[in-house]
Amino acid sequence: MVALAVTERASTALARGAALDVEGVSHAFDIDGAVLPVLDDVSFSVKPGEFVALLGPSGCGKSTLLRLVAGLEAPRSGTLREDGDPITGPFPSRVVVFQDPTLFPWRTVWNNVALGLEAQGILKTQRHRVDAAIELVGLSGFRNAYPHQLSGGMAQRVALARALVNDPQLLILDEPLGKLDSLTRITMQAEIASLWQRSGFTTLLVTHDVEEAVFLANRVIVFSDRPARIKADIAVDSPYPRHRGDPKLSELRRNILGLLGLDATW
Ligand SMILES: Nc1ncnc2c1ncn2[C@@H]1O[C@H](COP(=O)(O)OP(=O)(O)O)[C@@H](O)[C@H]1O
Ligand SMILES: [Mg+2]
Structure with missing residues (x-):
């Protein structure tokens, strides 16, 4: 679990959240001469420090949207802005954590987390940030471990630390817990909630787990089938820390499952 003692350091080490504006974004791919429309006129805004979950059918375009937000690709039309500035490429303040932690097997936990600072050429003077990020995800005892010595949940924590070391203003999570067993997933959901609350970064989370959202x-923004259009934008106003048994959350879950076309009478 994440230690509470790091609260002060977390709030000073991590940047505040960015505002995100997605305006009239459409995107498509060319496959074998045919055009595959993937996003259709998607517009939404995220306030600094907000935590927004994106839900939608598999293949509707959620990961594509995250890639546009990260600046890994440019949309066919529409604009994306971070704090008012157009997103034109990747930037360390916007980091993505994918489902697969993709750690370098020959590097220790510490050296995997250090990658971002190394790439920016600032590792020498900023080594303390690597230690802080590892501490934030509760892996201080595993600094010198190699990826093959970690469980799936621990490896995903390392991927999270590798993102956090960049002091993200916008954390982009693409089904980060999707491959974990349900107990580890529940633990890590609580850890992500706690990290987000203490640090104040803006979070975009794609998940297929309505309960997690x-x-x-x-x-929670619910998308249609491909090409993704916004079907619903639903406020979840329960205070944190939340309880899984909260009847308000259960009702929302039922409504959202209904929007996704699933009969949720169970
Ligand atoms: N680089 C690409 N080239 C061609 N088609 C792609 C590419 N990336 C994604 N797609 C297609 O775009 C659609 C949406 O994909 P994706 O955004 O990954 O969906 P989701 O994350 O919602 O499951 C899919 O049909 C997928 O096959
Ligand atoms: Mg995806």
């Missing part, structure tokens, strides 16, 4: 997010 309503447990973590301030807002």
